[in-house]
Amino acid sequence: MKRLVCPVCQQQVHFANTICLNCQTDLVYDPFAATMTPLDGSAPCLNRDQIACNWPAGDGGFCESCAATETIPDLNIMGNLDRWSRVETAKRRLFYSLIALGLPRVSPAGKALRFSFMADEIGPDGQVIHKVLTGHEEGAITINIAEADDDEREARRVAMGEPYRTLLGHLRHEVGHYYWEVLVKEAGREAECAEVFGDAAQDYAAALQRHYAEGPPQGWDEAHVSSYATAHPWEDWAETWAHMLHIVDGLDTARNHGLDPSGTGVDDAHAITDPEVLMQAWIPLATAMNAMNRSMGHQDFYPFVISPIVAAKIGYILQLIRQPALSTQAVA
Ligand SMILES: [Zn+2]
Ligand SMILES: [Zn+2]
Ligand SMILES: [Zn+2]
Structure with a gap:
């Protein structure tokens, strides 16, 4: 930023x-x-x-970011205005990165990126009648706005054994699924992408079921950025995509505040295409930030380890983003 x-x-x-x-x-x-x-x-x-x-x-009449929101929660329900507001604030930060990276919000084939922010439907007896699942389908991203409540989100993070869970992180992950459709599927790169992320044709529902029943395989962190990334190649892509955005935005913010413990003099984080250059700049910064957080008694700023295989996956994504046809909307 x-x-x-x-x-x-x-x-x-x-x-x-x-x-x-x-x-x-x-x-x-x-x-x-x-x-x-x-x-x-x-x-x-x-x-x-x-x-x-x-x-x-x-x-x-709506801005670039708000115009992409199709559904908002029922504002007659107490707290929903606040939750919606928090999700939109995170979404504008997401859009900052998409614009800076020159990523289209309408694909060459006409598929538009759009968002629905919804709440579980609760019956008079307090039971959930209709549960809203956070996810992506054909460019439409749904976020359960319960995630905008810090206590709710933190409880889910602990229950799922996750080291990191934020609204911005959800948005960065879900938007990754959209850009898989744009940069891989629409571009006819499925076979090429499968060489990096694995064969996405495997049964998605069965893969997720297996992941939730058995957990990640031993040694998962050698090739995956998170345990959830092992569930299916689509989730690996979306998780890796989210990290690409975490890292590029983190470096952009650091550069603009004069923070560069790597001494590599990263100029424009949004223009880096070499994953080695990215990691040389990022790892010393993330290490320093983790140390800073620990000195305040906070949890780690970046509680992840990027293996060489994960760095190569990020490199593949950066390469696809830098295709000349996509760069027309980039901010100078
Ligand atoms: Zn707006
Ligand atoms: Zn996903
Ligand atoms: Zn002023």
Whole structure:
């Protein structure tokens, strides 16, 4: 994430700020220039007042990010406005990366990336009538907004034995499934991708069932970034994709704040295509950040180990992203 400043007083402001806390200027974030601008009579996203979206209005009145949301939760239910707002804030951060990487939100074949944020339906007796499953189908991403509650998400993280679980992480994972469809399936690269991630034609439902019944195989971390990545090649791709975004955004933020314990002088994190260069910059940064977190008594900033095989998988994804046809929307 770039370092952003108030256009009026030059004070540093956060990505999600709707106002400069120093000079009280109302702010709009320009997602294509990646700068803060004064609101100053310009048209803001229609969601600005309701969920503090600080992006500008697009064609239909909603911003680039909010326009991709198809379904929002029932706002008559207490807490849902807050949950929706938190998910959208994480989604704008996701969109920052997609725009910076020049990734299309409509595929060459016309498949659009879109989102539904929904809550479980609870009956009068408190029982769940309809459960919302977080997932992806044909470009449509569904997120169960219960994940926006810190206590709920943390309970699930502990129950699943996961080292990391965040809203942004969910979005980065699910969007990975969409980009598999765009960069692999639509591009006719399934056989090539299978050489890196394994054969995705294997029965998905059976694979997930096996994963939940038996857990990951011994030595899974030699070739997978997480235990869930072992469930099926699609999940391996989505997990690896999410890590590509964690790492590139992490390096981008570090560079913009003058943090480079690697001494490699990474210039533009979004332009790196060599996984070795990426790892040389990332590993010392992640190690330093883990040490910082431990010195505050927090959990690790990046509780993962990237093996050489996983680094090569990330390299393959970076190579697909850098196909010339996709680079037209990149931010300069
Ligand atoms: Zn200011
Ligand atoms: Zn918006
Ligand atoms: Zn998945």
